[in-house]
Structure formats: C-alpha cells, structure tokens
Amino acid sequence: MSILNEISENLQKGKAKVVKELVEKAVSDGIAATDILNEGLIAGMNVVGEKFKNNEVYVPEVLIAARAMNMGSQVLKPLLVAQGVKATGKVCIGTVQGDLHDIGKNLVKMMMEGKGLEVIDLGTDVSPETYVNTAIEQGCQVICCSALLTTTMGVMADVVKAAEAAGIRDKVKIMIGGAPVTDDYRAQIGADAYTSDAASAADMAIKLCAGV
Amino acid sequence: MAKIWTPAERAKTALTLGKPDEIPTFELDFFLWEELFGISREDPLLEHDQSCKLSLAEIEKRSYDLADKYARVYGSGTAYDIGGAAISGDPEKDSRPGLDYYIIPVYSPGWWEPDYPVTKFFRKRLREHFGDTRLFGCHGDGTYSIPSGTDMYGFAYRIADEPEEVIAQAERMAYEAVERNKRQHQAGVDVMLLCDDYCYNSGPFLSPEMFDTFITPFLTKICKESREDGLYVIKHTDGNIMPIIDSLVSAGPHALHSLDPMAGVDIREVKRLYGDKVALCGNVHCAALQTGTDDEVRHSAEYCLTYGGEGGGYIFATSNVPFKGMPPHRYDMILDIWRKMRRYN
Numbered sequence: 001m002s003i004l005n006e007i008s009e010n011l012q013k014g015k016a017k018v019v020k021e022l023v024e025k026a027v028s029d030g031i032a033a034t035d036i037l038n039e040g041l042i043a044g045m046n047v048v049g050e051k052f053k054n055n056e057v058y059v060p061e062v063l064i065a066a067r068a069m070n071m072g073s074q075v076l077k078p079l080l081v082a083q084g085v086k087a088t089g090k091v092c093i094g095t096v097q098g099d100l101h102d103i104g105k106n107l108v109k110m111m112m113e114g115k116g117l118e119v120i121d122l123g124t125d126v127s128p129e130t131y132v133n134t135a136i137e138q139g140c141q142v143i144c145c146s147a148l149l150t151t152t153m154g155v156m157a158d159v160v161k162a163a164e165a166a167g168i169r170d171k172v173k174i175m176i177g178g179a180p181v182t183d184d185y186r187a188q189i190g191a192d193a194y195t196s197d198a199a200s201a202a203d204m205a206i207k208l209c210a211g212v
Numbered sequence: 213m214a215k216i217w218t219p220a221e222r223a224k225t226a227l228t229l230g231k232p233d234e235i236p237t238f239e240l241d242f243f244l245w246e247e248l249f250g251i252s253r254e255d256p257l258l259e260h261d262q263s264c265k266l267s268l269a270e271i272e273k274r275s276y277d278l279a280d281k282y283a284r285v286y287g288s289g290t291a292y293d294i295g296g297a298a299i300s301g302d303p304e305k306d307s308r309p310g311l312d313y314y315i316i317p318v319y320s321p322g323w324w325e326p327d328y329p330v331t332k333f334f335r336k337r338l339r340e341h342f343g344d345t346r347l348f349g350c351h352g353d354g355t356y357s358i359p360s361g362t363d364m365y366g367f368a369y370r371i372a373d374e375p376e377e378v379i380a381q382a383e384r385m386a387y388e389a390v391e392r393n394k395r396q397h398q399a400g401v402d403v404m405l406l407c408d409d410y411c412y413n414s415g416p417f418l419s420p421e422m423f424d425t426f427i428t429p430f431l432t433k434i435c436k437e438s439r440e441d442g443l444y445v446i447k448h449t450d451g452n453i454m455p456i457i458d459s460l461v462s463a464g465p466h467a468l469h470s471l472d473p474m475a476g477v478d479i480r481e482v483k484r485l486y487g488d489k490v491a492l493c494g495n496v497h498c499a500a501l502q503t504g505t506d507d508e509v510r511h512s513a514e515y516c517l518t519y520g521g522e523g524g525g526y527i528f529a530t531s532n533v534p535f536k537g538m539p540p541h542r543y544d545m546i547l548d549i550w551r552k553m554r555r556y557n
Contacts, residue, residue, distance in 0.1 A: 014372055055455065058419040063368035082519050102361030104412075124361075150502045151537045179474065180499055197414055 001025065003029065005042030007072065014064030016071040023072040032077035034212055041072045041087035045114030052111075059107065062198075066110045087118035089209025092134045093144040094122030096155035099150035104178055104198070108144060111202035117209065128155065128162035134164070135172045141209045144201070145191075147178040156181070159191035173208040177201055218345040219314035220402075223527065227403075227444050227466040227491050231524025234554040235517060236314035237547070238349070238493075239403055240448060240469065241533045242285070246542040248308070249291070250300030251281050258330045259323040268329065275333035278320055282334075283341035288312040310313055314527070315403050317348040326399030334399045335399040340346075347464070349446070350396060351445070352404030352438065354389020355431050356382060358417040371422065378426055386430035390437045406434065406465065411451025413475040420456050428459045428498075435464040446493060450532065451475045457486065467491035471520075472531050473512065474499050480519035483526075492520050493527040501530065501542045513546040517553040 001009070003026050019041075026036045035081045048065045051057040095105045102124045120138055122130055129151060131143045143163065147153040156176045163169045173192040176185070186194035191206050193208065196199040215233070217225075222232035245253050256262055258274055266274070274295065277297035284291050284298035291298045291306035300306055319337060322328035330556050334346065356378075359367040370378050410416050416423060435445050447465035452475035458467060460542075468486075471477045471494050479495040497512035504512075513528075520526035528550050534543045 046523065055415050058415070058422070059364070059417050060368035060371050060422065061419065063365055064372045067365075067369065103364060106361045120401060168320060180503075 004036065004040040004043070005157055007036065008044035008047065011041060011044030011068045011072065014061065016064070016068040020067040020071040020075060022095070023075045027075065033083065034085055037073070037076055037080065040201055041069050041076075042114065044114050045069050045111075049114060049202060053197055053199040060111070062095070062107070062110065064176055065176060069114055069141065077114050079099045080209065082098060083174040088116045088206060089142065089203055090118045090120070090138065090140045091142040091144055092120040092122055092138065092140045092174060093124030093146070095148075096152050096159070097125055097127045098154035098155060099147050099149050100124045101146075101178075105144075105146040107198040108146065108177065108201045112144075115202045115206050117202070117205055128158040129136045130167045131159050132162045132168065136166065136168060140172065142173045142175055142205050144175045144205065147176075147181060150180045153178065153180050153185065156185075156191060160190050164202045175201065175204060175208070217501070220345050220347050221547035222235075223314040223403075224444065225322075226299075226527050227446075229488070229491055229525040231556060233556060235521045235526055235528050235530040235550070235556070236548055237388050237554075238312075238313040238315035239311075239317065239529055239533050240349075240407065241317050241319065242311065243536045244314075244534050244538065244540050244543060245281075245285055248305065249285050249310075250302040250305040251284070251291075251298065252281055253278065253281060253285075253319075255321065260322055263321070263330060267381055271329050272333045275320065276337045276358050277332075279334045279337035279341065281340055282316065282318070282320075284310055286311055286316045286346070287341065290485075301526050313346070315349045316342070317405070318350050318401065323524045326395045331399065335454055338401060347402040347444065348400055350356045350404035351407050352389060352393045352396065352401075352403050352434070352443075353387045353406035353408040354387075354392070355406070355408050355427050356385075358410065358412070359461045371426065375425070382426055382430045386433045389434050389520065393434070393438050393443060394441050395437075397441055397443050401443070402448060404434075404438050406431070406445060406447045408449070409451065410449045410456065411453050411472075411475065413451055413472070415452045415454075416456045420459065430465055431460075431463040431465075439464065439466075453477060457482070461486050461490045465490065467493050467527065468530055469493040469529065471495040473497045475487070483519055483522065487523065488523060491525040492525065494529040494531050495520060496528070496530045496546055498530050498532045498535075498538070501534075501538055501546070506545065509542055509545055510549060513549040514553065517550065520549055521553075521556075524556075 007022045052062050112119050145156045175193045177192045183194045193203050193204050217233050223236045225232040247301040280297045284294045287310040322330050438445050445465040446467045446469050448469035472478050495516045500508040
C-alpha cells in the first residue's frame with residue numbers, strides 16, 4: 001500500500017497520531033504537499049463523507065476523522081503557504097439570527113474543510129448583514145445559512161435580500177440547510193442551493209465555488 | 213354496566229399495550245398557555261432565588277394559585293369551574309374547556325427537587341383537583357443525549373480515546389437518574405419522561421454499535437428500575453430512530469414518544485413491527501402544524517389516530533410539543549379531530 005493510501009486509510013479510522021506521522025514521513029520522502037493533501041487527506045475524508053451520506057458511519061466517526069485530517073493538515077500548511085497553494089474555494093457559514101443551534105452547521109463546516117475549502121465560521125445567531133459583509137470583506141464565493149427552527153428559517157430570505165441590496169447577488173451563491181428547510185423553500189426565497197445533509201452540502205459548495 | 217374509565221386508567225391501559233375505551237392524549241409540555249387560555253404559568257417569585265424572600269404562607273398561596281392554573285389548562289373544565297387565579301378576564305378564553313390531558317406535565321419552579329416547598333404545595337393542590345384521575349409526569353432521563361455543537365467534538369474524542377471513562381460516567385448518570393426518579397415517585401409523580409434526544413432527521417448521532425455500548429445498557433437500567441418502583445416510563449427522542457429502534461424497545465420503556473414524521477418515522481410501520489412490544493405516543497406532524505396546510509394537519513392527526521390507535525397501546529400527541537409560535541388554531545384543530553375519533557367502537 002502506498003503511503004498516500006495509508007494516510008487515507010488511517011484518516012478514515014480516525015488515527016490522528018498515525019496520520020500525522022505518515023504525513024511527516026511523506027514530506028520527508030519528497031512527496032509534494034499538494035499530493036499528500038489531495039490523494040491522502042482529502043481522499044480519506046471523501047470516503048468518510050460518502051459513508052456518512054449512506055449512514056455507514058456516524059457523526060463521532062466523522063469528527064475523529066476530521067481531527068486526524070487537521071493533524072495532517074497542520075504539517076502541510078506551512079508548505080502549502082510557501083508554495084502559494086490556495087484553497088479550492090472560500091465560504092462563510094453560520095446559523096441564522098435568532099437560532100443558537102450549531103450541530104448541523106459544525107458538521108457542514110467540517111465536511112467542507114475536508115474537501116479543501118477555506119471556511120469562515122460566523123458561529124450562531126448571525127445577522128443577514130454579517131453574512132453579507134463577511135462575504136464582501138473576505139471574498140467568499142458562497143454564503144451558507146443553517147437553521148434548526150421553523151421560526152428562524154425566515155431569516156434565510158433576509159440574507160438573500162441583504163445580498164441583493166448590497167449588490168453582490170451575482171457574485172455570491174447562497175446555500176441553505178437545516179431540519180425544517182426544503183428545496184421548495186429554497187425556490188421560494190430565491191437561494192441557490194439546498195442540501196439535505198452535510199456531505200452533500202460540501203459537494204455542492206465545491207461545485208458552486210468552481211462555478212459549475 | 214359499562215365500566216367508567218378515569219383518564220389515568222385510560223393512560224395506564226394504553227401504556228401497558230391495552231385498549232381503553234378511548235385513546236388518551238397528553239403532551240410532554242405545552243407552551244401556548246397565554247395564546248389559548250390567557251394566563252401565564254410563570255411565577256418568578258416562586259423560583260429558588262426569589263422564594264426565599266417570601267413567607268411560607270405566601271409560597272403556599274402562590275403555589276396553590278399556580279396549581280389552580282395547571283388544573284384549568286390541563287383539566288377538562290373552564291376557568292369558571294376553578295375560579296381565582298385561573299380566570300384570565302377574557303370571557304372567550306375563560307369559557308373554553310381545558311386540554312383534558314391524561315398525563316399532566318408538572319413543571320412548577322424547582323420541580324426537579326421533590327422537597328422544595330413549591331413542589332410540595334403545588335403537587336398537593338394539583339392532587340386535590342384531580343385525585344388519582346390523572347397521571348403526573350416529569351423529566352427523568354440520565355443518558356447521553358446529542359451534545360451541543362461545542363461539546364460535540366469533545367464527546368466524540370472521548371468516545372475514541374477513553375471509552376471506559378465514558379461508560380463509567382454513563383453508569384453514574386444512570387444511577388443518579390434512578391435515585392432521582394424514585395424520589396419523584398414518592399413525591400407524587402407517576403410517569404418519567406425520558407427526553408434525552410439521540411437522533412437527527414437523518415439518523416442517530418451514534419452508530420447502532422456505539423449506541424449499544426454507551427446508551428442502551430444505561431437506558432435499560434433506568435427503565436427497569438423505574439418500572440420496578442411502580443413508575444411508567446415514556447422514552448422520547450426526536451429524529452429518525454429506525455436504525456436504533458430495536459435497542460430502544462429492548463431497553464424496556466412502556467412507550468416511545470415522538471415518532472418523528474419529519475424524520476420519516478411512520479407510525480403505521482412502527483406499530484406493525486413493534487406494536488406488541490411497546491406503546492406509542494405522538495407522530496402528529498409538528499412541521500405541518502407550523503407551516504403546512506389544514507389538509508396536511510388533518511391528514512396527519514387522522515393517520516395517527518387510525519394506525520397508532522389500532523388495537524390500543526397509543527397515546528395521541530404531537531411529534532414534539534405545542535411550542536411558542538405554533539398557530540394555536542392548528543393545535544385546536546388536532547384536538548377536535550382527537551375528540552371526534554378517540555372513542556374505540
């Protein structure tokens with residue numbers, strides 16, 4: 001088994017220390033940091049994401065895989081920065097104003113980072129203005145809004161309106177998700193994408209960042 | 213001569229898989245007091261940090277007033293049948309009957325402390341209103357629920373890094389819950405509502421294997437010892453329970469609550485698979501109550517009464533609780549349907 005496969009396999013099992021050691025070894029063996037990232041770490045997280053989507057693994061397994069990914073990424077980060085390698089896209093994410101639930105939002109963030117996206121986490125109770133201002137200031141391609149409550153999902157419509165008012169609607173895509181949210185609701189408020197689970201959200205964000 | 217059932221007898225019969233003369237109803241909690249009855253269940257002066265400023269006589273008076281309001285909201289009469297604090301002053305609201313719950317959620321300030329004076333006075337007065345005709349219920353869980361966003365990482369890492377510690381903590385939590393529940397039983401509670409959530413709409417937080425390691429043995433202990441103590445046990449969790457439903461049933465609660473249709477749980481199917489092993493509560497679609505059409509609400513309530521109620525072992529309820537923001541007329545609508553369909557032929 002190649003060392004990149006080993007990294008992927010151990011990441012899927014959540015073996016953080018082993019992943020870190022393998023990444024360090026791969027670097028010292030002269031393997032390019034981008035290859036280690038894409039064919040080792042991200043490849044491993046992609047498998048975890050697919051299994052999560054199919055209910056073959058559950059949240060704790062995803063979280064410990066993500067921890068292993070972070071350990072490996074820390075080794076690669078200075079090398080990637082030095083090489084001028086950029087993330088595959090940049091998104092900002094938060095739970096909408098009036099809503100303090102962040103479990104779903106955190107899962108989506110984790111899956112997106114696992115896909116190599118740069119994710120700005122705005123936390124919970126995020127106002128429409130904060131989403132929009134962050135997207136402008138940080139150059140985000142996608143705004144991601146999460147809500148758990150039927151009483152707060154209406155804020156998602158305000159985010160769309162705020163993006164229109166700020167004149168960035170043609171530059172930024174808006175994704176929505178959360179237990180009460182549906183694709184019909186997405187169409188109703190004029191958002192760009194709705195996904196029903198964290199792994200699909202990460203796939204969608206990659207597509208939106210790539211302009212697909 | 214036909215037997216005359218009390219609401220408590222109907223609830224007990226349903227919880228033990230029997231078929232009473234009619235389908236009972238209750239909710240884990242109810243948050244539309246002001247909207248439907250024009251009265252508040254809040255009394256800040258009865259909270260721990262305030263009640264110490266009151267004389268015992270004042271605490272007794274206020275606790276009795278609160279119990280009168282509970283009797284008004286959860287009983288079957290109007291505000292005028294009770295009078296005093298139960299009267300809102302709005303004739304339309306005062307003249308509507310109460311919710312007629314067969315199990316009453318008893319959440320007076322400090323309810324978790326059976327020896328707190330408010331708890332004692334409140335429950336004494338409530339029993340004076342209802343005698344043994346209604347069951348009293350309160351929270352009684354002691355298992356791991358889905359952790360909040362910030363705690364989720366730490367919990368997952370602990371499961372991976374120190375599973376023995378996680379199990380040891382689960383044992384302590386279950387032991388404490390059992391002891392708490394026994395004290396609640398002595399203080400007049402009949403039904404423990406185990407409300408730790410385990411599932412998202414997509415499925416459980418833990419894998420079925422992890423669930424059987426970190427939850428099932430301890431849920432079983434709480435159910436078993438509570439039952440042995442003479443309590444009834446209703447296990448609630450939101451979300452899609454189907455991947456872990458065997459474990460939930462095997463833990464031995466009298467009933468499962470929520471049966472969340474928003475997560476795809478179909479009461480007809482659950483009844484078919486498990487109706488001879490565990491009673492069922494809930495499944496009336498809360499999202500439809502909030503944002504659906506009248507037809508969707510009607511269909512959900514009728515579906516639950518038809519398929520959940522078949523053969524007994526069912527208590528009519530929403531799939532969560534009537535929460536703030538739910539249109540009150542929608543909740544009234546399902547209660548009307550229940551009144552029309554509750555009788556077994």
